[in-house]
Amino acid sequence: MTAITPDTVLAELHKAADVVASLAAKLTQEDVPAPSLLAGWTRGHVLAHITGISNAMARQLEFAARGETVELYDGGYDGRTNAIEAAAGHGIDEHRRDLAAALERALQAFDSLEPGGWQVPISYRGGVVLDGGLALWRELVIHASDLGTGRGPETWSRQFCEHLFDFLSARVPEGQKFVLQPLGLPPVAIGTGGRSTVISGMVTDIAAWLAGREPSLGSLRASAAADGVDLPELLPWPSGVPASK
Known part of the structure; x- marks a missing residue:
């Protein structure tokens, strides 16, 4: 990035x-x-x-x-x-x-x-x-x-989405690691836990999901140990005020 x-x-x-x-x-x-x-x-x-x-x-x-x-x-x-x-x-x-x-x-x-x-x-x-x-x-x-x-989020720039990957890494639960795999782009790992989940899709869909918004293009997929799984739960938005908005 x-x-x-x-x-x-x-x-x-x-x-x-x-x-x-x-x-x-x-x-x-x-x-x-x-x-x-x-x-x-x-x-x-x-x-x-x-x-x-x-x-x-x-x-x-x-x-x-x-x-x-x-x-x-x-x-x-x-x-x-x-x-x-x-x-x-x-x-x-x-x-x-x-x-x-x-x-x-x-x-x-x-x-x-x-x-x-x-x-x-x-x-x-x-x-x-x-x-x-x-x-x-x-x-x-x-x-x-x-x-x-x-x-919608489909209009967000790649640079903005990659900034959100970094800022919103605080939403990864303890013990987990997300390997974000935007289509056609290098993977980005966030979180330091031992349990890995791969989140693949358009860069804007991954960023929207991390931001708690509805992905626009419907491309998101999650997998763990090569098996399809549900998208993981996220911690609250990392904010200076106690709100997600």
């Missing part, structure tokens, strides 16, 4: 933000209360969450620029949840305005970074600004698919 540089992250953030804004521009007022692909969430919830995480990550960078750290969400996880619930039912025009402002704020914060700024500590997962950029990239790409507008 190729190393992901700050320049790569910056370019991908701009691409992902453009996709989200483009999808939001096509939604109608009737789409807002319609179900998303996330259980229990409407499209309005997803839009509110994308707005919230964009503002939250911008805030991480704004504090980091002053040599300070701040919790990811104002009010912690409860603050996050309350803000999403409060904004989910907003009209589509308000969602678009809030989303555009949040994306612009986040992109401006990343665009203004000096080279050394990517390694400045932030509170998110006890990491640095680069970790925050990777997190926002994940949030924008995955939740764009969660809107359920026809742009």
